[in-house]
Amino acid sequence: MKRLSSMSRERRTQIGRFMEKVGPFTALVVLAVIFTLVNPRFILPMNLVNVIRQAAIYIILAVGMTFVITGAGIDLSIGSMLAVCTCVAGALLKDYGWPLVPVIFLTLGLGTGIGLINGLIITRLFLPPFIATLGMMVALRGVALVHSSGRIYHAFPTSLLTLGRGMIFGVLPAPIAIAFAVVFIGYILFAWTEFGRYCMAIGGNKEATRLAGVNIYRFETLNYALMGFLTAFAGIVLMGRIDSAQAIIGTNMEIHTIAAVIIGGTSLFGGRGSIGGSVIGAVILAVIANGLILAGVSFFWQQVVTGLIIILAVTLSIFRERYFYV
Amino acid sequence: MREEPLVKMVNISKSFGGLKALDGVNFEVYRGEVLGLVGDNGAGKSTLIKILTGAYLPDEGEIFIEGKGVHFREPRDAEKLGIAAIYQDLALVPTLDAPANMFLGRELKKLILGRVIRLLDRTRMLQETREVLRQRLHMEISDLSRPVHVLSGGQQQAIAIARALHARAKILIMDEPTSALGAEGREELFRLINQLKAEGVSIIIISHNLVHIFAVSERIIILRNGRRVGDRITSESDRKEIVHLIVGGEDVK
Numbered sequence: 001m002k003r004l005s006s007m008s009r010e011r012r013t014q015i016g017r018f019m020e021k022v023g024p025f026t027a028l029v030v031l032a033v034i035f036t037l038v039n040p041r042f043i044l045p046m047n048l049v050n051v052i053r054q055a056a057i058y059i060i061l062a063v064g065m066t067f068v069i070t071g072a073g074i075d076l077s078i079g080s081m082l083a084v085c086t087c088v089a090g091a092l093l094k095d096y097g098w099p100l101v102p103v104i105f106l107t108l109g110l111g112t113g114i115g116l117i118n119g120l121i122i123t124r125l126f127l128p129p130f131i132a133t134l135g136m137m138v139a140l141r142g143v144a145l146v147h148s149s150g151r152i153y154h155a156f157p158t159s160l161l162t163l164g165r166g167m168i169f170g171v172l173p174a175p176i177a178i179a180f181a182v183v184f185i186g187y188i189l190f191a192w193t194e195f196g197r198y199c200m201a202i203g204g205n206k207e208a209t210r211l212a213g214v215n216i217y218r219f220e221t222l223n224y225a226l227m228g229f230l231t232a233f234a235g236i237v238l239m240g241r242i243d244s245a246q247a248i249i250g251t252n253m254e255i256h257t258i259a260a261v262i263i264g265g266t267s268l269f270g271g272r273g274s275i276g277g278s279v280i281g282a283v284i285l286a287v288i289a290n291g292l293i294l295a296g297v298s299f300f301w302q303q304v305v306t307g308l309i310i311i312l313a314v315t316l317s318i319f320r321e322r323y324f325y326v
Numbered sequence: 327m328r329e330e331p332l333v334k335m336v337n338i339s340k341s342f343g344g345l346k347a348l349d350g351v352n353f354e355v356y357r358g359e360v361l362g363l364v365g366d367n368g369a370g371k372s373t374l375i376k377i378l379t380g381a382y383l384p385d386e387g388e389i390f391i392e393g394k395g396v397h398f399r400e401p402r403d404a405e406k407l408g409i410a411a412i413y414q415d416l417a418l419v420p421t422l423d424a425p426a427n428m429f430l431g432r433e434l435k436k437l438i439l440g441r442v443i444r445l446l447d448r449t450r451m452l453q454e455t456r457e458v459l460r461q462r463l464h465m466e467i468s469d470l471s472r473p474v475h476v477l478s479g480g481q482q483q484a485i486a487i488a489r490a491l492h493a494r495a496k497i498l499i500m501d502e503p504t505s506a507l508g509a510e511g512r513e514e515l516f517r518l519i520n521q522l523k524a525e526g527v528s529i530i531i532i533s534h535n536l537v538h539i540f541a542v543s544e545r546i547i548i549l550r551n552g553r554r555v556g557d558r559i560t561s562e563s564d565r566k567e568i569v570h571l572i573v574g575g576e577d578v579k
Binding site (some may be wrong): 010013053063188192193194197200201203204207208209210211212213266267271 | 381400401402405410413417418419420421422426430431432433435444445446448472473476523
């Protein structure tokens with residue numbers, strides 16, 4: 001670190017910000033090159049579209065999680081929440097014969113409502129987000145199991161399957177288009193509105209934000225409600241893609257989503273985040289999953305590699321904050 | 327004897343649990359005055375200031391601004407009446423840039439699609455930040471888009487003051503404003519304070535450093551154990567007397 005300490009603070013910040021901007025993308029390119037060298041089929045357009053299609057669900061979730069983590073929070077309950085939402089939607093469609101559109105609205109409302117409860121537990125009972133959502137993660141998984149009692153819902157209406165499997169103009173898979181619409185709106189919300197600004201401010205210095213007259217509890221609560229809404233939304237798209245819903249769906253989804261956000265450069269300590277980075281983070285995880293399969297590595301190793309990547313990403317992020325002041 | 331005070335706080339009390347942080351404190355500030363507020367740790371300075379800025383509600387007592395009784399329920403109420411505070415930790419969000427900090431809580435927006443969508447007007451916020459820093463504080467900061475925690479202490483101080491000025495502050499409260507500054511930044515701060523005073527802004531300075539208090543204030547109010555124990559004209563007092571009042575011992579009334 002000798003050469004580092006001789007650099008001005010200003011210069012180091014510049015380097016740090018540059019690392020933050022190009023780091024995740026560089027990692028993605030390097031991974032793509034390695035996987036292509038191992039198995040050239042990786043780089044085929046058909047495979048790449050497939051990778052992004054698989055990433056689509058995580059991209060939607062990662063947008064919401066970027067807001068949450070930037071606001072110095074975390075939401076561990078989204079996997080279980082997704083299970084509750086999809087199971088309820090599945091039951092309404094198959095057992096009660098509801099038409100699709102009301103089911104979608106009700107499911108989105110359900111997700112938003114659960115998110116709101118998360119937010120209220122955190123802001124009104126003053127529970128740390130980690131604990132509150134850990135409790136909700138366990139409880140909601142239980143709710144999903146009780147509700148569906150082991151049933152698997154499937155054979156959904158074709159219009160729902162179109163959301164998960166359809167093509168737009170015959171080339172662009174619907175989930176990808178949907179995910180990028182979410183990313184676009186998410187980016188506007190994050191970088192160009194009060195809501196995103198207050199997320200960053202709350203994550204950066206909660207007390208200063210409160211003293212500036214911002215109703216921090218309202219915005220924090222809304223943040224978890226948005227996460228809930230996007231979780232339900234991702235659940236609907238997922239149902240369309242895999243044509244099934246059951247209580248164990250979405251297991252480990254929260255871990256992958258958080259990993260995508262952190263890999264994308266959002267600070268684990270809050271205050272700074274990047275929607276674009278989170279998208280790249282989600283794609284990186286999908287690339288690793290796909291690349292390892294093409295390389296003939298056992299599926300089980302995927303989890304080991306993902307775990308190590310998370311540790312590496314967080315290490316780099318701490319290193320960057322310590323030595324490059326970003 | 328003097329004109330109506332700009333701020334008058336009467337018989338203010340506040341307890342936290344069983345601890346009486348303030349016990350019947352009277353406090354007043356006049357227009358264009360630089361007032362030093364001193365006292366030991368736990369004497370009640372911060373509590374008093376937080377009541378004045380609406381961050382805490384008093385258990386008892388009344389506040390008058392320009393003779394009118396007011397009730398602050400939240401910081402925004404106080405801000406509307408021209409009371410602004412710059413807290414010890416500067417109350418800036420370290421990860422946000424200068425314009426974001428200056429406009430925090432009152433962002434400028436532009437309307438798109440006939441008022442349906444309200445987006446942050448980042449260009450205008452950046453311009454106005456540069457303008458306030460340049461014209462009112464004579465400070466030039468290159469690249470205002472950097473997060474403020476990479477700026478120098480003096481620069482951060484200037485941004486916090488600019489934030490208050492932009493909110494049309496009539497009373498500026500500074501909590502330990504010199505603690506994060508080097509000698510150069512301190513001179514800069516004293517220059518800023520005199521400039522603000524010339525514009526008719528009242529300034530309350532809280533500091534442990536009596537040298538700084540004597541260098542810049544006209545009047546000093548001393549708190550001890552939640553009570554007001556002294557009110558001195560700076561030029562008619564000396565550090566020894568003030569220290570006596572702060573630490574107690576025999577009464578120097």
